[in-house]
Amino acid sequence: MTRRIDGGIPGPDRRVSALEILEKGWEAIFAPDLAPPLRLVVEVGFGRGEFLVDLARRRPTDAFVGIELSHKRTVKMARRLARLELGNVRLLEARAERAVEELFAPGSVSEFWVNFSDPWPKKRHFKRRLLQPAFVADLARRLAPGGTLEIATDDPSYAEWIDDVLAAEPLLENAHAPEPHLRDAPGRLRTSFEEEWRGKGRIPYFWTHRRASPGAASPEEPRKRP
Template sequence: MAEPGATRPHRQITSFVHHRSRLTEGQQHAWDRWWPVRGRDVADLLSGAEPYDPPAWFGRVAPLVLEIGSGMGESTAALAAAAPDVDHIAVEVFEPGLAQLLMRIADAELTNVALLRGDAVALLKERVPPASLSGVRIFFPDPWPKRKHRKRRLVQPDFVALAASRLQPGGTLHLATDWDDYATQMRSVCDGEPLLENTAADQPGGWAPRPEWRPVTKFEQRARIEGRDVHDLMYRRRP
């Protein structure tokens, strides 16, 4: 029993739920073959069992983009293929998505993608150095649509301040969502971060035009079919 007057330890609210899912035969084969080469666990990086060292992972120093929640890897693989001079780190907790991304990068023979399994917020906070990223991408994060669950949404003031601090001056934070109220929350939170400026401030509503280079995933296609508008937000780290 706690002593009278003692405070309980703070319990961090996570923006994701980790569900174990069975891999398909193809995904399992890709996992067995490529995860030891291309994948790492965030927990190992946090514990010091393995260093956070992108130049060693990629064998070079290049602009570095961190994607939080790479899903099934459609956008990640396509964007990495379109930008071979940029290194990409995909952080995800869903093993079938990571395995599917391993299949995509193996098929395309991509060498500029590293996969991390685990909590991206802890990674940013404890291992990613300040002003080291050229970009942070968060496409279609869990909207936690029920009002009582909205505290679990990833894009909150503390997180945005953290992400902005890890961007190089001129680096970009790119967000996309198909939930109107979450898009409004994202814009409000990012507008309130002193390190960031909205690159589309002169556009109606402050929304960025949908970049032609951002692939349309099956997830986004479903959102369109169901009648939900997709909003992009693009912020730049101030000098």
């Protein structure tokens, strides 16, 4: 990985570019901090980054990738990681839809986390919501068998949308069935966004969906008739 002293990063710069990832692959990107085989965990839209830092600190042998559209937030997070000396995190400044499609092989990711993505509450803006059926299908395909897609939102209308998108995705199984989602997730770090919304009485919604294991019925691996 290229070490850049850019934007005043006070230590190792954990940012990587799409080109570096395509040229070297994830194992080289995480070397020498982590040895293969990597257990890849991806957070989409890490924002201020406190959730990603918490996961990475608690699980030092997992390989964490944070994808964030905002340049400012990516630089701030790179500074924070450099100060914390967390070697098991890499940051990618990118639109997640494209990054997921181009930079992760099918079946290669153990966990995706999508926390409080922008709800775009007006109907004419629904098309801007991150969790579109095509993106969720892409996330599902990149999960390893048994891998999980973890989602949270505080917005009731977006929650209904997410219920519908997840229920329609044939590669995913709801780990909380028969409930479509939970309203509590003990042990999970609350981000500053979450605390702010909880302070306004908005109780979040949480989903855990699992990529079906081989042998389970799926459109890719149809169960054979006896």
